[in-house]
Amino acid sequence: MPRVPVTFTVNGAEQAEFVEPGTVLIDILRDKLGLTGAKLGCAQGTCGACSVMVDGRLKLACLIPAERLSGAAVETIEGVDLGGRLHPIQRAFADGFAAQCGFCTSGMILAAKALLDRNPDPDRRAVIEAISGNICRCTGYEPIIAAVLVAAAEMRLARSA
Amino acid sequence: MEHVRGFFAAERTDDLKAVGSSRLRSDIAGHVTGKTQFYADRNPRGMLYLKMVRSPHHHARIKRVDASAALSSLGVVRILGHSDVPANIYTILRLIQVEPNDEPVLAVDKVRFQGEPVLAVIAESEAGARAAVAKVKVDYEELPAVFDVEEALKPGAPLVNEYHGHNYFTYESYPFRRVRHGDVEKGFAAADHVIEERYQSSPIEHAPLETTGCIVVPEANGRLTCYSDTQALFFTLDNAALILNVPFQKLRMIGGTVGGGFGGKVDVIVEPIAMLAAMLTNRPVKYAYTREEEMQVSSPRAAERIYIKDGVMKDGRIVARQIRLYADAGAYSRHSPYGTTKAAAHMPGPYTIPNVHVDCHCVYTNRTPSSAMRGFGVTIADFALEVQMDRLARLVGRDPIEFRMINAYRDGDMKAHGKVTDGAALVETMQAAAELAGWRLSDWAKRQSSLKREG
Amino acid sequence: MARARGRGVAAVNYPTGMNLGGDPSQALVHATTTGNFVVTLSSVDLGQGLKTVMQQIAAEALGVPVDTVIIDTADTDTGPHDMGTFASRSTHRTGNAIVMAAKEAREVLLQVAAEELEVGAADLVTDGKGNIHVVGVEGKSISVIETALAAHFKHGRTVSGRGMYLPTRSYPDPTTGKMTPANTYAHACTIAEVEVDTETGDVAVLSLKSAYEIGRAINPRMVEQQIVGGAWMGMSHALYETTEPYYPDRSHGPVDFNEYVMPGPGDLPEFAGVILERPSHDGPFGAKGVGEMTANAPIPAIANAIFDAVGVRVDSLPITPEKVLRGILAKEGEAGAS
Numbered sequence: 001m002p003r004v005p006v007t008f009t010v011n012g013a014e015q016a017e018f019v020e021p022g023t024v025l026i027d028i029l030r031d032k033l034g035l036t037g038a039k040l041g042c043a044q045g046t047c048g049a050c051s052v053m054v055d056g057r058l059k060l061a062c063l064i065p066a067e068r069l070s071g072a073a074v075e076t077i078e079g080v081d082l083g084g085r086l087h088p089i090q091r092a093f094a095d096g097f098a099a100q101c102g103f104c105t106s107g108m109i110l111a112a113k114a115l116l117d118r119n120p121d122p123d124r125r126a127v128i129e130a131i132s133g134n135i136c137r138c139t140g141y142e143p144i145i146a147a148v149l150v151a152a153a154e155m156r157l158a159r160s161a
Numbered sequence: 162m163e164h165v166r167g168f169f170a171a172e173r174t175d176d177l178k179a180v181g182s183s184r185l186r187s188d189i190a191g192h193v194t195g196k197t198q199f200y201a202d203r204n205p206r207g208m209l210y211l212k213m214v215r216s217p218h219h220h221a222r223i224k225r226v227d228a229s230a231a232l233s234s235l236g237v238v239r240i241l242g243h244s245d246v247p248a249n250i251y252t253i254l255r256l257i258q259v260e261p262n263d264e265p266v267l268a269v270d271k272v273r274f275q276g277e278p279v280l281a282v283i284a285e286s287e288a289g290a291r292a293a294v295a296k297v298k299v300d301y302e303e304l305p306a307v308f309d310v311e312e313a314l315k316p317g318a319p320l321v322n323e324y325h326g327h328n329y330f331t332y333e334s335y336p337f338r339r340v341r342h343g344d345v346e347k348g349f350a351a352a353d354h355v356i357e358e359r360y361q362s363s364p365i366e367h368a369p370l371e372t373t374g375c376i377v378v379p380e381a382n383g384r385l386t387c388y389s390d391t392q393a394l395f396f397t398l399d400n401a402a403l404i405l406n407v408p409f410q411k412l413r414m415i416g417g418t419v420g421g422g423f424g425g426k427v428d429v430i431v432e433p434i435a436m437l438a439a440m441l442t443n444r445p446v447k448y449a450y451t452r453e454e455e456m457q458v459s460s461p462r463a464a465e466r467i468y469i470k471d472g473v474m475k476d477g478r479i480v481a482r483q484i485r486l487y488a489d490a491g492a493y494s495r496h497s498p499y500g501t502t503k504a505a506a507h508m509p510g511p512y513t514i515p516n517v518h519v520d521c522h523c524v525y526t527n528r529t530p531s532s533a534m535r536g537f538g539v540t541i542a543d544f545a546l547e548v549q550m551d552r553l554a555r556l557v558g559r560d561p562i563e564f565r566m567i568n569a570y571r572d573g574d575m576k577a578h579g580k581v582t583d584g585a586a587l588v589e590t591m592q593a594a595a596e597l598a599g600w601r602l603s604d605w606a607k608r609q610s611s612l613k614r615e616g
Numbered sequence: 617m618a619r620a621r622g623r624g625v626a627a628v629n630y631p632t633g634m635n636l637g638g639d640p641s642q643a644l645v646h647a648t649t650t651g652n653f654v655v656t657l658s659s660v661d662l663g664q665g666l667k668t669v670m671q672q673i674a675a676e677a678l679g680v681p682v683d684t685v686i687i688d689t690a691d692t693d694t695g696p697h698d699m700g701t702f703a704s705r706s707t708h709r710t711g712n713a714i715v716m717a718a719k720e721a722r723e724v725l726l727q728v729a730a731e732e733l734e735v736g737a738a739d740l741v742t743d744g745k746g747n748i749h750v751v752g753v754e755g756k757s758i759s760v761i762e763t764a765l766a767a768h769f770k771h772g773r774t775v776s777g778r779g780m781y782l783p784t785r786s787y788p789d790p791t792t793g794k795m796t797p798a799n800t801y802a803h804a805c806t807i808a809e810v811e812v813d814t815e816t817g818d819v820a821v822l823s824l825k826s827a828y829e830i831g832r833a834i835n836p837r838m839v840e841q842q843i844v845g846g847a848w849m850g851m852s853h854a855l856y857e858t859t860e861p862y863y864p865d866r867s868h869g870p871v872d873f874n875e876y877v878m879p880g881p882g883d884l885p886e887f888a889g890v891i892l893e894r895p896s897h898d899g900p901f902g903a904k905g906v907g908e909m910t911a912n913a914p915i916p917a918i919a920n921a922i923f924d925a926v927g928v929r930v931d932s933l934p935i936t937p938e939k940v941l942r943g944i945l946a947k948e949g950e951a952g953a954s
Contacts (some may be wrong), residue, residue: 037195077195101663102192103420140848340793393700506797547916
């Protein structure tokens with residue numbers, strides 16, 4: 001089958017690829033662009049390990065075929081840090097021991113970022129809803145919720161300073 | 162979490178520098194930036210994908226295998242059957258001298274569980290491999306299957322595994338692992354109350370976020386490098402070499418971080434066949450479980466059925482405990498004979514009981530072969546034991562914690578498996594938990610110590 | 617709608633390692649010319665964080681700053697044998713191997729430092745901050761970096777060590793079961809509080825409060841990670857998980873996370889815990905393994921709490937709302953009949 005062209009940006013950088021029809025975004029990111037931070041946990045859209053932002057909204061990269069990507073702005077974990085410095089969400093996860101195996105962490109951080117980008121002062125309930133599409137088998141979620149709240153507070157403080 | 166330093170302070174010096182510090186994990190920066198390396202975070206050029214043809218039946222004879230349509234399917238490079246595997250037998254337990262080796266790498270004439278691998282299809286793309294798998298035609302003759310541990314042990318039950326000749330693992334001429342301590346019948350006769358209860362569990366999945374898998378890369382010098390999420394590198398290397406019948410130095414195992422193991426990645430189930438495929442095609446091969454395979458084909462925690470018969474005195478002492486445990490190994494042994502021994506060793510729980518009789522059966526059924534999972538041999542036993550303790554406490558009218566303290570092991574007590582208790586701390590652990598949770602204890606309970614038994 | 621609360625307790629121990637199988641681990645330690653210490657292993661990190669724990673054990677045993685210890689693991693071409701990461705064995709077995717290897721390396725380090733300072737090696741102490749001091753003599757010291765340089769380029773000594781830990785394998789007597797399954801046991805006690813909806817059988821776990829006795833907490837926050845993660849897994853195991861929801865009918869087994877249900881972040885109880893330490897005789901700095909046991913006490917504690925709440929004893933896992941509701945209805949039926 002003839003390949004299809006797809007052009008989109010990833011973390012601000014333009015990409016142009018030829019892919020088999022129906023290739024999903026997670027495979028383009030990991031296999032073609034070498035951006036292996038987003039993980040493949042289920043390929044069924046139920047675990048959240050492949051979470052990325054597409055045009056500012058949290059999406060599951062295992063469910064997005066290449067044909068839907070033209071012109072899209074994709075943001076992955078590789079684009080979260082601030083020019084080599086950890087983003088406050090990353091810092092809060094690190095300081096808060098909010099990861100063990102790390103496989104869900106990229107998706108969790110994107111989910112947290114998607115929340116804090118639109119709601120800088122979430123309560124615990126809002127954090128829980130925001131990460132409810134991301135499964136973690138190791139941590140029991142509690143340190144992740146705590147880390148997101150800590151990050152939110154720090155980001156509010158930095159903005160008001 | 163608070164350290165309760167008062168307990169056992171005399172046995173400890175708390176002056177360490179590096180140990181005891183909650184320093185940040187060395188891998189956390191990698192985790193939060195997506196840079197931590199997992200086995201699948203690589204894409205070698207020319208990589209092929211391996212997908213398995215699996216049995217849809219729980220128990221069946223293989224009459225005919227027709228892979229012709231699959232072979233000519235788009236992108237298919239090779240299809241492997243049992244005759245391609247140099248030593249077509251899993252050897253997991255051979256290296257620790259626990260025979261027999263009862264599981265084929267690829268099925269020969271029979272399948273014994275739903276999902277058992279029959280043919281390995283290797284293709285240029287994952288989609289191509291999947292499509293080809295669907296084109297393989299296998300004619301099966303279905304056989305009666307058994308899914309219950311006690312049914313499997315009845316005469317006339319379908320024989321799951323001809324290698325054993327019966328549906329249980331033999332522990333040196335005994336059909337179960339035995340522990341004998343004292344005389345339970347005398348204990349029951351002397352007891353004020355005797356109860357017998359039954360406990361059961363369902364198999365559960367490890368459900369790691371990263372599925373089982375590996376990527377094997379043939380090197381220029383003829384060696385194979387296997388990037389795997391196995392929990393045991395040398396275990397995997399040694400077993401794979403035996404299956405492939407190659408010198409051990411031909412293989413190199415490299416692990417990264419495993420995306421959750423929990424005991425589910427110690428079965429050496431993907432590496433040998435992927436290595437064989439890489440050897441025969443001289444190209445990198447990836448064999449990764451899909452989530453469906455991880456859930457329904459990969460080994461779960463064994464389902465167990467446990468009968469506990471206890472003789473207890475009015476004053477709360479358990480004087481006799483008889484346990485009959487059935488661990489469902491599923492269709493093949495894997496680590497279950499070891500896990501069943503571990504269960505026997507765990508009995509009767511952290512309690513000093515003068516008469517203990519344990520029979521632990523490792524039983525074969527047509528369920529998914531089970532294997533190690535977090536708490537192997539112990540988790541389900543603890544469920545049964547601690548619910549039983551709750552029942553007994555209420556039977557004799559005691560607070561559940563105080564009832565456990567009456568029976569808790571102390572230093573110097575003889576255990577059922579013949580060792581003297583040393584380093585006991587159950588009493589203090591209960592005291593600390595009660596304090597944390599606001600569970601009021603009597604003065605008697607607060608005075609108890611693991612170092613000696615008080616009247 | 618009626619809700620009933622109850623609390624339950626469970627107390628357990630757990631063996632470290634697998635005396636009943638093969639249980640060896642090895643470690644190699646060597647210093648670089650500039651006083652870093654590479655610890656070479658074949659242990660696989662599953663997320664429990666053994667690379668950090670091993671780094672701390674090595675630093676303590678060597679007497680050097682943790683940041684100067686480099687853990688190199690998971691390549692069979694370079695790492696010495698390790699049985700694998702399971703059975704709660706790594707901190708204990710591999711940790712012991714590291715202690716042994718570190719001891720040998722440290723001896724060489726102190727011998728070289730002694731020659732450089734012209735004292736006896738017995739007169740030296742390490743401060744854990746990168747220096748080696750002569751006891752009782754103010755200002756007489758040498759840095760680990762200088763010592764390593766001297767060892768490599770002046771004295772021709774390898775500042776390195778080899779470690780191996782192999783507990784004696786135990787073969788159970790087939791008739792009596794006499795055996796040595798482990799030499800070291802950790803302990804746990806969990807108290808669970810639940811709230812049962814008596815109309816649906818749904819169980820909400822309100823709190824899981826535990827005490828863990830683990831010999832020596834090498835990294836307390838990481839022990840906490842195991843306790844909380846394990847408590848969640850225990851809750852999931854007790855109330856939610858099964859690969860055979862319609863057993864003995866084996867069809868409709870779950871194939872995705874929509875069907876294989878586990879508690880989400882909205883289902884969490886209050887987690888609380890305390891740590892006790894009764895050092896083991898044979899663990900590195902007295903440590904015992906903790907990784908596996910953390911789901912074990914929560915499961916029966918929850919089952920016992922359900923009984924306390926509604927008088928229903930479910931003795932099969934998972935304890936689904938259906939089983940609880942059937943029990944409640946059966947009790948009401950009995951009450952009605954009497």
